[in-house]
Amino acid sequence: MDLTSIGGIVFGLGMILLGQKLEGGHVGSILVLSAGMIVIGGTIGAVMLAFPTKDFVRGLKMVGLVFVDKKSDLPGLAKQIVDLASIARRDGVLALEAKLGEVQDPFLKRALGYVVDGVDASVTRDSLETAMEAEAGEATIGAKVWETAGGFSPTVGILGAVLGLIHVMENLSDPSKLGGGIAVAFVGTIYGVGSANLFFLPFANKIKRKLKLEKERNTLIAEGVLSIQEGVNPRVLEEKLRAYTGEHAPPKGADDKKKAA
Amino acid sequence: MDLTSIGGIVFGLGMILLGQKLEGGHVGSILVLSAGMIVIGGTIGAVMLAFPTKDFVRGLKMVGLVFVDKKSDLPGLAKQIVDLASIARRDGVLALEAKLGEVQDPFLKRALGYVVDGVDASVTRDSLETAMEAEAGEATIGAKVWETAGGFSPTVGILGAVLGLIHVMENLSDPSKLGGGIAVAFVGTIYGVGSANLFFLPFANKIKRKLKLEKERNTLIAEGVLSIQEGVNPRVLEEKLRAYTGEHAPPKGADDKKKAA
């Protein structure tokens, strides 16, 4: 559960509605079905037209990523890879096979599969990189769907507002209805600007950020497993992976020596 | 037939018109010939001025891509290429000649033509890449035409609205006509914003996405055929192509071994 996501929606909407209440307005004024149909319906139509079906569906599904919080224990992952490297060093890469069952991360499992299977190192690298690129590309499309929705909705909101204003202008003869009509028309702008800035664009950004972190995780795995395949010394590997885990400390040896000195 | 495209237009326009009806407006108010002439005519003129004739015509033709849904069976295509690789391995590349008739995909046919013809590997690679780049470049221009139209039409819509408002302002003396005049003027904005957001920009995006998928397909073909020419082992090729087909599973061998273990 991503509490910042849920907190962001609750806090943002809450403050806006509270502020509106303080000014003397009521929520009812901005609950206008027709405006909602125009803005949300028009935006959905534009996004459907803008993307192939597969992309559109992927975009809808990826909204899950906004609210789910995957724990990412990078130092733990690095430690696991270094342990696997030690085993491979000592007992040969085939010894990793027995460990495959304990591996949780699907990408790590897959990458180790290549090693155990004796796939050529350059093919392993190519396959892992192509897979990472392909996954990242596909996933980015999901974020792009929301970004596009956030680009269309404010202008569709303006379209809704102008449609309402046209209606008002055609009925200028009854001034008593003027204010109410304009108010309803303005709700289109609220829906367009609000949906884009409080939902669609933040969704796109959060998805992109989480994909970025996912990619960093996979890069660590790929680097680690390729090093195992090359038979890199586990201690060197440990040092190498530290750069990816954000533990920006000098290598252990350096500290030891300093203490000794 | 691309149902998402048609559905997007029908749903988007439908919801907007329904919403307008709910508010008490009627479609008639936004059917204004003069506004249509100004916005669509002005936009067409600007786009014609902005592109060479050839690009403009290509852009118009490419709108077909928005509504046609080409099936793209990537795994099937990869299988076909692996089968061809097996034949080439067993019987030599000339044996592929008899198979050329069965190949549907024009790019695959062309690529195999180079192999059968004994064209040098580096020339084949260069030719396929240059052809892919050139096709992609030309096709992108088609999408760009619609993007440009979507960039011009909202501002031409504002131009139409302001033209209408000028007319209204010059006739302020008759207030009874004021509202109707402003309403007509606002239709220019509707046409500009609507054509851009409900048609032109989504068209451009859909075209770009479909071209991207087409390019991925052609990359798979080029990689596959170049591997055939190099005499790559069909099983290694199968593994290699899997990265392009989106089947992100560990190589078959790895699974077998795991089951055996």
Added chain:
Amino acid sequence: MDLTSIGGIVFGLGMILLGQKLEGGHVGSILVLSAGMIVIGGTIGAVMLAFPTKDFVRGLKMVGLVFVDKKSDLPGLAKQIVDLASIARRDGVLALEAKLGEVQDPFLKRALGYVVDGVDASVTRDSLETAMEAEAGEATIGAKVWETAGGFSPTVGILGAVLGLIHVMENLSDPSKLGGGIAVAFVGTIYGVGSANLFFLPFANKIKRKLKLEKERNTLIAEGVLSIQEGVNPRVLEEKLRAYTGEHAPPKGADDKKKAA
């Protein structure tokens, strides 16, 4: 004569004026000298300030490119280069000297000059590439001048409109002049948005597109002449150049064989 350019201007302006007429307006309302001075004058001033004199003049001159249509017979050019390659193959590169007089294209003439002159291959490549880059860079500046004008003019138009509105506001006491004053003020917006979207930005785009095609042509020439210098087989060269001419057909040999099969 680029008919799409002229047609675009005539059609765009025509439809806008016709639409305005249909609404009951007359051209006279939007012919306001003061607004033209403010918008066009202000934009010219800003563009002069934004570019060195040389760039500014080049930009003005390049507007010719918008209206002139240079025929570009790429397949014919490729054939000519292949013929020259055959001569060079048979009789040596010095034999090309006699042919220099028949060459029309200045860039081809220049490139062949290096070959005939026995200039070192790497110097030829460097010189041709640097020249192409330099020409493309300079020419792009010409397009950039119009793009910048198209960026400034709408905001200068708003400046003109606001100047007009200030004048109107200061004379609110005479309501009979209100409408006319606002109408005149709005003409500034018309000029700003219109000049940018119907002229400046399309100019920039057309210039950029034509320069792109020019560069593709020069790339074909450079590739061809460098191949002549390297003594590439004319048939291989023919195949190589086909990728640049947009004739995306399998090499001739492949077809022959298929027919024979």
Added chain:
Amino acid sequence: MDLTSIGGIVFGLGMILLGQKLEGGHVGSILVLSAGMIVIGGTIGAVMLAFPTKDFVRGLKMVGLVFVDKKSDLPGLAKQIVDLASIARRDGVLALEAKLGEVQDPFLKRALGYVVDGVDASVTRDSLETAMEAEAGEATIGAKVWETAGGFSPTVGILGAVLGLIHVMENLSDPSKLGGGIAVAFVGTIYGVGSANLFFLPFANKIKRKLKLEKERNTLIAEGVLSIQEGVNPRVLEEKLRAYTGEHAPPKGADDKKKAA
């Protein structure tokens, strides 16, 4: 203490409030709690939704960078590195260990740690580069948080203004309250535009600039330490580092000779 940052805020806000006072307005008119809640609350909500918790917190923390002025004595740093290079040249890299205690800069300390520790040169380079990339990437996210806030707040400000206008329109019957109501509504725009342009966007820019300078400093350190590890002549190193310190003078030797000549 970054006096330009504090001066910028004081001067900017001061001039705006003074200007408002000159026009006869008073600060009280723009101190509207409800508008503040809507604009700032809505923006915070959107930013929380747009970023993972870790990024959001990092963004908040990095605002410190805007107000703290880290002295960066690049020539002094270069001199220190050249001195260390001399020691390493004379007494071997292990002699640097005794100097580690005097080194203040944490990145320099860390880089020297690798050298003293005898880590392989390519691993040192990889580790330093990955660390610099990682730090720069993480830090950029902090700037991005403010940039995103500056992108959301003006539109949320418009949302607040329109909410206010809706309220006004619904109460048109009492014209005496009209002006005050619109005034309050407009405060939303003030808050949105003001927070973005006077705080959020400048914050983002200042953070990015300071990170850029930090990265240049670290590049100098990395280049210097790697040269020490390679055993580069201290005088050559001095010359090399001069390019990074902004001392764009010809090498000392050149001057000497000229004087001698």
Added chain:
Amino acid sequence: MDLTSIGGIVFGLGMILLGQKLEGGHVGSILVLSAGMIVIGGTIGAVMLAFPTKDFVRGLKMVGLVFVDKKSDLPGLAKQIVDLASIARRDGVLALEAKLGEVQDPFLKRALGYVVDGVDASVTRDSLETAMEAEAGEATIGAKVWETAGGFSPTVGILGAVLGLIHVMENLSDPSKLGGGIAVAFVGTIYGVGSANLFFLPFANKIKRKLKLEKERNTLIAEGVLSIQEGVNPRVLEEKLRAYTGEHAPPKGADDKKKAA
């Protein structure tokens, strides 16, 4: 003295004021101290906050570049370098020392200093490139300061206008002051849009263009001096440099031969 810069300001401002006069307005209406304080003061504050002190000062200083016109005789410079190459060829690089006094261009002087000083070729290349990059980077920041000012000022102008409108709305009871109040408020927009489009953004563009030309000049120098160090034949060097000077003519030899033929 850059006459286009001064001419651009005079012509732009002149036409705008003349146009305003034609419409019946007077300059006095747009000379409003309070609006100037808000817009210019607020923009200065935002820019100070957005940049480190050093960048801000550099930006202010670089405005000189907008008005100063440095003559750049590239063909003459190329000739000078070719002459120096001839001397170096004939009498050795040390013979260049005597010529250093005649060299005006500081970058050429510096580059020759390396050659005379016998600095290693790769160090010379590195140093010249790093210096060019560093200078270009620092200078670009100067342009960026103005670009940022041009990005802030229109929105600060809107802020000023809305502040004025709030004041007007609060005093709706006295309609006679309405028009004048709105007029004053609108001056904020004039200042914001005008300062950005007539000054700040053109300043940034002109500075960037001049830096680009400076960089091209330095590239020619670097290429030339490195060729001297490598002992390239002066005639080949002459040909090579021609690509940088914009003299896109076939090499001299080619013409000679043609004439002879």
